[in-house]
Amino acid sequence: MQKTNLVLRHYNKLKPINCTFISGDTNKIFTVKISDSENHVAEMIKGDPVLIGMMDERENLTVNGGSVVGVNPKEEQYIICSNNVINIAKELEKRQYERFPTSLLGEVKLLESNKRESACIKDFSYSGMCIYSPGDFEIDDLIEINVFLSNSVSxxxxxxxxxxxxxxxxxxxxxxxxxxxxxxxxTEAQLTNMVQAEKELIYRHLINARYKF
Known part of the structure; x- marks a missing residue:
């Protein structure tokens, strides 16, 4: 496999997390170790959605979604299951039904209730999203969801x-x-701006890191 620079974008961190690729296939299942400079900052658990940012030797950026499927906290190692590869730069040209991977914090509640539950957003399109939440909702429930972006709430x-x-x-x-x-x-404009902002953040982070595995 061609060596790549790799970071993980996780909903509970403001910046991407520097990782060392250990083994596996970054298009399927692979293992990473959190870089020594970032020990004890990941705080990821099984099932968490992540964005996987990779850069090849020509500084071409690929971003795809994935999930944490295995955790070894003592060694700061995580097993990641990659989803379909999304080249963000090209995908921005597609229509609004295209679904983009994310890893964002949110809150969700019944429309007529004041009780809010935490949520994390796994993917997002102009028409909908996939979320995880400890809240117990039913099909056809009307809900309100807040999505926390880097400098705003939608x-x-x-x-x-x-x-x-x-x-x-x-x-x-x-x-x-x-x-x-x-x-x-x-909503379509917000999604486009969010995807572009995530791409630029990951790209800048990888350029600054300049890791060689």
Whole structure:
């Protein structure tokens, strides 16, 4: 396998996490070790969504989504299962139904309730998202979800359209409710800006790190 520079983007960290590739296939399942300079900062658990940022020797950036499927906290090693590869620069040209991987914090509640539950967002499109939450919601529930971006909070009304279990967590498929065309266009613009910002952050971090494995 060609050696790459690699970082993980995790919802509970402001910056990407520097990693050393240990073994496996970065398009399938692989093991990484958190770099010594960042020991004890990852705090990732099984099932957590991550963004995987990789750069080849020509400084070409690839970003794809994945999940933590194994944890060895004493050694700061994590087994990552990669999802479909997403080249963000090219995907920005596609239509709004395209789903992008993310790893973002959020909050979710029933539309008519004040009780908020934590959430992490696994992927996002203009029409919906996939989230994990300890909250117990049912299909067809009307909910409000707040998504915490780097410098802002975006709020959406939505409907639960799918419910399942993943690593012992509640996983929900969420359909965003667009009240009018302006709302739809606003969500599409937010998604485009978010994807581009994540790409630029990961790219800058990898350029600055200049790791050689």
């Amino acid at each position: 709020k959406y009304d939505a409907t639960v359209i799918r419910k399942s279990k993943n690593f012992g967590r509640n996983e929900y498929g969420i359909q965003i409710i667009h009240r009018d065309k302006n709302s739809m266009y606003s």
